[in-house]
Amino acid sequence: MSDISHADRRKKRVKRLKRMIVASFFLLLTIPTALCILLVCRLHTMSNELMEMTAQYEAQLQITDDMQNLLDDEKSNGRDEKSAKDATGTDGDAEDEILDEATLKADEPRKVYLTFDDGPSIYTEQILDILDTYGVKATFFVTGAQAEEHPEWYREIVERGHTLGMHTYSHVYSDIYKSKANFIRDFTKLRSYVKETTGVDPKYYRFPGGSSNTVSSTDINILCEYVTDQDMVYFDWNVSSGDATDPMPSKDRIIANVTDNVGKHDTAVVLFHDAGDKYSTVQALPTIIERIQAMDNTVILPITEETEPVQHKKVNTSEED
Ligand SMILES: [Zn+2]
Numbered sequence: 434m435s436d437i438s439h440a441d442r443r444k445k446r447v448k449r450l451k452r453m454i455v456a457s458f459f460l461l462l463t464i465p466t467a468l469c470i471l472l473v474c475r476l477h478t479m480s481n482e483l484m485e486m487t488a489q490y491e492a493q494l495q496i497t498d499d500m501q502n503l504l505d506d507e508k509s510n511g512r513d514e515k516s517a518k519d520a521t522g523t524d525g526d527a528e529d530e531i532l533d534e535a536t537l538k539a540d541e542p543r544k545v546y547l548t549f550d551d552g553p554s555i556y557t558e559q560i561l562d563i564l565d566t567y568g569v570k571a572t573f574f575v576t577g578a579q580a581e582e583h584p585e586w587y588r589e590i591v592e593r594g595h596t597l598g599m600h601t602y603s604h605v606y607s608d609i610y611k612s613k614a615n616f617i618r619d620f621t622k623l624r625s626y627v628k629e630t631t632g633v634d635p636k637y638y639r640f641p642g643g644s645s646n647t648v649s650s651t652d653i654n655i656l657c658e659y660v661t662d663q664d665m666v667y668f669d670w671n672v673s674s675g676d677a678t679d680p681m682p683s684k685d686r687i688i689a690n691v692t693d694n695v696g697k698h699d700t701a702v703v704l705f706h707d708a709g710d711k712y713s714t715v716q717a718l719p720t721i722i723e724r725i726q727a728m729d730n731t732v733i734l735p736i737t738e739e740t741e742p743v744q745h746k747k748v749n750t751s752e753e754d
Contacts, residue, residue, distance in 0.1 A: 484606045484648045485641060485677055543731040545701045546740065547571040547722075548670065550600050550639060552707035553579050553586035556715050560707050561593050563715070567722045570595050570735035572668075573707065574639040577602035577623050584630045591631040596735040598637035598668070599623050606641055610649035616656055620663070637736055638667040645669065645745030657748045668736060669745040670704035672697075674721075676714045677706055687717035692724045695731075702736075702743040 549560065552575055564571055573590045575597060580587075590597050601609050602623040609619045620638075627635050638660050640646065644653055644667055660667050675682050675690040682690070695701045705714050725733055734740070 481604070481606055482677070482679055484646070486679070540730075541699070543696075543699055543701065543728070544740075545695055545703065545725050545731060545733045546668075546736055547703050547705065547733060548574060548598075548639070548668065548736070549705045549707040550574045550641075551576055551578075551604065551711075553583065553590065554707055554709035554711075556709065556711060557586055557707050558589070559715050560718060561589060561595070563718050563722070564595070565593065567719070567726065569722055569733045571733075572596040572598055572637065572736040574598040574600035574637070574668075575623075575627070576600050576604045577626060578604065580626050580630075587627065587630050591633050594735075596637065596737065597627065597631060597633055597635060598639060598736065599627065599635045599665075600639045601641055602626070604641055606648055609641070610646075610651055610656075613651055613655055613659065616651065617659065620660070624663075636665055636738070638665045639669070640667060643669045643745050653746060654748070657746060661748050666742050667744060668702060668740075669743055670702045671743050672701050672703040674703060674705045674714065674717070676711055676717075677704075681711065681713050684713045684716040684720075687713055688720050688724075691717075691721050695725060696728065700741050700743060 547564075547569070549557075549571060552573060557573070560571075573595055575587060575590070580602070587597065599620070602619045603609060609616050624635060627633060640653070640656070642648055644657055646653065649656070657667060672691060672694045674687045676687055691703055695703065705711075705718075707714065722733065725731060
């Protein structure tokens with residue numbers, strides 16, 4: 434009797450031990466696998482963010498270069514005008530003409546375009562409310578991230594009178610920039626979605642990372658040409674709010690990034706992001722609009738056919754046709 438119960442107990446112990454071994458084995462296997470999956474996902478998001486930040490940094494360098502060239506040009510123009518005057522003596526008519534030109538330029542208002550990438554998101558509605566409060570229209574370069582869950586967010590942008598442009602359906606750099614075919618697939622998917630959902634055939638495009646991005650493994654000129662051939666104008670930016678940097682900058686930093694730089698351009702295209710993790714952008718927006726509206730001879734407009742495109746990279750135009 435005691436032999437049997439002793440054997441039973443042993444069997445139970447062995448069983449328990451077996452179960453423990455299986456459980457520990459299972460845990461040892463699943464925990465690292467789950468961690469790996471999490472890390473891969475995080476890596477993927479971070480590499481996308483990094484690419485966008487690199488592209489924006491490069492674009493900023495390009496803008497600084499352009500401004501330096503412009504300054505050099507202006508300086509040498511000034512010198513040329515002065516030497517022309519010295520050679521011919523003061524010509525009253527020519528002087529009037531120069532004066533007229535200066536007045537004309539001063540009379541033309543500075544145009545500021547507020548543009549929002551990566552949305553719509555939970556913050557888009559708040560941004561639309563702020564824009565309404567100040568009677569301002571803006572431009573939204575949307576992705577397809579909320580296409581299935583929230584089609585009403587896309588419709589609202591259009592219904593409230595703003596310009597809706599495209600910024601890729603997937604926003605996955607490694608996919609869309611891998612080949613022209615991938616780019617076209619993504620482009621067509623978003624275009625059809627926007628058309629079906631909002632009734633608007635989009636006319637404006639923004640490349641993730643801008644047309645000056647160096648992460649595209651497909652020649653960006655080919656993609657610029659494709660977009661242009663589709664009767665779409667691509668827009669980059671010449672003022673960055675810096676709200677795509679990691680960690681997210683403070684509201685005050687965003688305000689300064691925009692308001693310190695808008696005045697440097699006759700046509701200022703400001704880059705913001707209305708993604709779901711950009712709360713500082715929402716907080717900064719009222720002050721930014723108030724300060725721009727307080728600037729002399731300055732208007733805030735949505736992108737339209739009249740807008741002079743701001744492009745980091747121009748489409749190579751052929752001389753033959
Ligand atoms: Zn983006």
